[in-house]
Amino acid sequence: MPRCQGNNTLLPLLRKLSESLGEQQAKSELRWLIDHARKDIGDGISTLQHTTSHSAGHKSARLWRDQPARSADEIQRDNDRLTSVQKAWLRQAIADRTERHKPLQYIIGEQQFGKTNIIVRPPVLIPRWETEEWTLRLAELINSHTDSVRDSHLQKGLGDPRPLNILEACTGSGCVSLGLGSELTDGSARVLGVDVSDDALQLAMDNLVFNQMLLGNRIQFAKVDLQQPVHTLPEQLRFADEAKAGWDMIVSNPPYVTPSEYRELEADVREWEDIRALVPLPPGTTDPQTVPSGDLDPSGMSFVVQLAKLARELGLAGRDRGEDAELRLDALPRLVVEIGGAEQAQSARQIMHDHGLNSTEVWKDMAGTDRVVLGYFK
DSSP states (O other), X not given: OOOOOTTOSHHHHHHHHHHHHOHHHHHHHHHHHHHHHHHHEETTEEOOOOOOOSOTTOOSOOOGGGSOOOOHHHHHHHHHHSOHHHHHHHHHHHHHHHHSOOOHHHHHTEEEETTEEEEOOTTSOOOOHHHHHHHHHHHHHHHHHHHHHHHHHHHTTOOSOOOEEEEEESOTTSXXXXXXXXXXXTTSEEEXXXXXXXXXXXXXHHHHHXXXXXXXXXXXXXXXXXXXXXXXXXXXXXXXXXXXXXXXXXXXXXXXXXXXXXXXXXXHHHTTSOGGGTSOOOTTOOOGGGSOGGGSOTTSOHHHHHHHHHHHHTTOSSOOOGGGGGGTGGGSOSEEEEOOSHHHHHHHHHHHHHTTOOEEEEEEOTTSOEEEEEEEOO
């Protein structure tokens, strides 16, 4: 005989969530909210508990929407196990999700990214699975290369090669820098993540502390406005204890959403996440409504152009000499940028060619969309 569900406070919450999101997504999100409530909500306080239990062999992005939804019996059992405080938190969380369009990740307060757990809070861009996917793939590519170079150095009696210097532009939460720092072979790289947003940099620093035990490579963050003239940037782009740095690679999830696409985005993106992380705006602008329509970039590619100029300014579109020749950097991409679809992929490839990166490659994401363009100098 079915269990009585008259006192199940979760079912009305599921119905409310379903009316807003659709039944399947509602069930998936409710699963995550219940798991979070049971794990992290006690005495009315949510605390993020750092864990290193993620599989070290993890090599694929996790999608919350792929997690199985709870059955009616499971929901009943959850209802019986939850405390009154946890149920109260769930009621508020679902009200935030349905009435205020607050993103699920902001409600939970964290997002897994590779081995790391990334703290998330508005208005900093929430890490997406597409970005996680290419970050892990890039780490595999770099590891394969650096391990080969290290073996070659040891065979020649040269000792360990120097670490790669990787610049992450538009770091946001720091997820890409920290993802690389945790996935790359220990001591094989140094990563500097830069952003113009104070909110982003504070969050990136918090995430650096939060994930420190997982990092086998040096990670730093700094405030730099990359929309300045590129000839002014090299002096600013350096590690804190060095007068200058030579760079081997730039990686970025830059703003690339077009103004027309932005207008069509769901409210939980438009109303919560910093538009500067999504849409390339003119320098010093935070509201596209204040920008004459003719000054907005309809292609979404203006920041990619700036990154290509920066790559050339930093000498990434040139041949290595001396010690660096031993690193065989021509086998690694010099500029890696996330984009949104085939049209932008073609534009990004042309932009890279125009700025001296004479070979390009496109990676698709798991959904089959052109997602990343990699520029090489061979």
